[in-house]
Amino acid sequence: MIRYPILKEGATTIGVTAPSSGVEENLHDLVNRACDRLKLRGYSVVCGETVWTQHKAKSAPAETRAKEFNEMMQDENIDLIIPPWGGELLIEILEYVDFEHLKSKWILGYSDLSVLLLAVTLKTGLATAHGTNLIDLRGEYSDETTAMWQSVLSTKPGESIEQHSSPLYQKEWNHEAESPFVFHLTEQTHWKVVSGSGAKLQGRLLGGCIDTIRHLIGTPFGDVRHFQSAHIHNEPVIWYLENCELVTTDIRRSLVQMKLAGWFDHCSGIMFGRSGVNRPVENYTLEDIYEELSRELGIPVIYDIDCGHVPPQVTFINGAYAEVEVNEGKGTVKQCFRP
Known part of the structure; x- marks a missing residue:
């Protein structure tokens, strides 16, 4: 069977970690703006150390990336994980991911992150979300298609939600x-x-x-x-x-x-x-x-x-x-x- 995470009503904490690429120093402002925008919408945001570093096509060594991801997945105070963006070498962390102890919470992203999303669902039956990444949520407004991520992830098990092609x-x-x-x-x-x-x-x-x-x-x-x-x-x-x-x-x-x-x-x-x-x-x-x-x-x-x-x-x-x-x-x- 498939297990669907449930977003808590009210204050929700987003964990930001970089299991693939982190963000170079000259682009840190993009992360800060996205986090500020989410805070204005009522979310709390916790950024891991891997978000702020990038070296040789990855945010950090594979074991370090996996450790931070595992910790956020097991942290009872984090409700949802949205990495800053994709990258190139997420596949390196899979052997270090603790699939047996992943708590039921949403992981949202795309590009290289889809390796993690698909692996989690295939191995555990935990539903994962392919959609926008954190950086693209920094705008003052979201178009109607992108904005649906919140409604989709708020859908309760047993319920349905409908989306339409963009204009x-x-x-x-x-x-x-x-x-x-x-x-x-x-x-x-x-x-x-x-x-x-x-x-x-x-x-x-x-x-x-x-x-x-x-x-x-x-x-x-x-x-x-x-x-x-x-x-x-x-x-x-x-x-x-x-x-x-x-x-x-x-x-x-x-x-x-x-x-x-x-x-x-x-x-x-x-x-x-x-x-x-x-x-x-x-x-x-x-x-x-x-x-x-x-x-x-x-x-x-x-x-x-x-x-x-x-x-x-x-x-x-x-x-x-x-x-x-x-x-x-x-x-x-x-x-x-x-x-």
Whole structure:
């Protein structure tokens, strides 16, 4: 069965730790502003030491990062963990994470953090949240899609919550131009479906950044078959995936590896986030990959959804039962927090 953390009503304490990358000194102001913004909204914020350091592509040695994460997960006074952002080498900490003693609390983030999110859900059945990171909460306002993270994480076990595709998305990052919303949302959002204008999916959600979660294949932290039998009674899975840096042929290799590893067994559909790095190889495009995958697996494939490095993002809960519907470019995601 799936266990869903419950956010306490009233004062909630957010723990900020950096299990992947920390924040260099010249960017500390971004963390401080995000923390101040959350405090104005009624949260208490506790930052760990790893947040403020970054050396050789990581915030700290793997054991140090894992120790701080374990302590925050076991701390009764911390209700929710939001790392500052992703990074590159989160996978190094997995062998030091105390999976057996993780208390039931939300972990929220994306990018390299999705390695930790997926590993926690697969190994323990504890639901985790793929969505905004701390840095992107520093704005005076949140767009309606990003702001849903609070409502989603406040959903009680047995209840449901519905999210909708965004009206607009951000085409490219512009850190020089400050915005009260953080993101510069200028482009029309349009969720697309291979071979049609509409699709309906039902199943348990799993996913993350394909660049990083693919490295869980063949490890004790990526046993999808065990998760399906032990935690969701072999219900179908809806995968949501997003690409940060990979060229098309590398995406294709990764998806084939997932297929051969059995990750797409009992899969009712796959959703792909928008990608800002669609680099074709010899005219081989992402759209070609989506069409091949849909045909090979005989399942619907939805793409350009609100997920990943081209914001804003729907908050997806690993382990939750979802009903996804796309029609004429608009998408609806209903997540049911059932065991």
